[in-house]
Amino acid sequence: MNQTTHARLHAVAVCPTLIRTHMAGIESQFDAYDAIAKKAVENHNHDDCAAQRSKHAKPIAALMREIHILRKIMVRIMQVQRQQINKYRKSIRDGRKTVKRGAPPSLESITMETMIQMSLRVIQDMKDAIPSLIQPLVTRIHRRLCAMHQRMLLFKQYTESDRCTFECRCDCPPCRHGQCYECHEGNCCRDLVWSSAPLR
Numbered sequence: 001m002n003q004t005t006h007a008r009l010h011a012v013a014v015c016p017t018l019i020r021t022h023m024a025g026i027e028s029q030f031d032a033y034d035a036i037a038k039k040a041v042e043n044h045n046h047d048d049c050a051a052q053r054s055k056h057a058k059p060i061a062a063l064m065r066e067i068h069i070l071r072k073i074m075v076r077i078m079q080v081q082r083q084q085i086n087k088y089r090k091s092i093r094d095g096r097k098t099v100k101r102g103a104p105p106s107l108e109s110i111t112m113e114t115m116i117q118m119s120l121r122v123i124q125d126m127k128d129a130i131p132s133l134i135q136p137l138v139t140r141i142h143r144r145l146c147a148m149h150q151r152m153l154l155f156k157q158y159t160e161s162d163r164c165t166f167e168c169r170c171d172c173p174p175c176r177h178g179q180c181y182e183c184h185e186g187n188c189c190r191d192l193v194w195s196s197a198p199l200r
Contacts, residue, residue: 001146009149013142016078019071023064026148030060033155040164049163056155063148067141074137078130085126088119095119 012018037053095112158164 001149005149006146009145010138010142013138013145016071016075019067019141022145023067023071026152027064029152030057030064030155033152033159036159036164037155040159052158052163056151056158060148060151060155063144063151067144067148070137070141070144074134074141077133077137081126081130081133085123088123088126092116092119 012022034057041049095116
């Protein structure tokens with residue numbers, strides 16, 4: 001894996017929203033690869049094809065599940081921190097309501113202002129603590145994203161290998177990649193394209 005991909009996956013691992021978006025794309029690719037591998041099993045009717053499909057698909061599916069779980073834990077940690085921050089903010093708002101504007105300084109107002117300043121510092125400290133709190137999760141997610149990336153490349157290579165492709169006389173893009181299974185089921189893709197074209 002090159003440094004650019006490594007850095008990109010680390011940037012994804014830091015943000016729950018980016019993780020969710022990235023995983024949606026990965027899952028779509030995975031489903032496409034798995035559909036090709038499944039068709040190969042059906043067409044070849046060979047135990048080796050089934051074993052190869054399982055060999056590639058199962059570890060990826062397990063990694064995807066684990067990344068989703070780690071992401072949920074990360075989101076929960078951030079939610080708890082934000083809830084605590086919001087409580088401090090509410091206490092600051094409530095405290096400022098008790099101090100009348102323009103009133104002469106009093107022991108009560110000075111004490112309240114001191115408490116407000118302390119609360120503001122706590123809020124800032126809690127904000128600053130979020131990256132360190134989620135860092136262990138970021139590291140684990142990043143490692144699993146890298147492992148999944150490598151396994152997806154191997155799965156892609158397998159679906160493009162001779163084990164998953166068939167010879168076809170058609171010249172459509174799927175057939176040129178050897179993945180037009182309609183032709184091998186008696187339904188030529190060219191006929192399907194023409195039959196589905198709108199009448200003029």
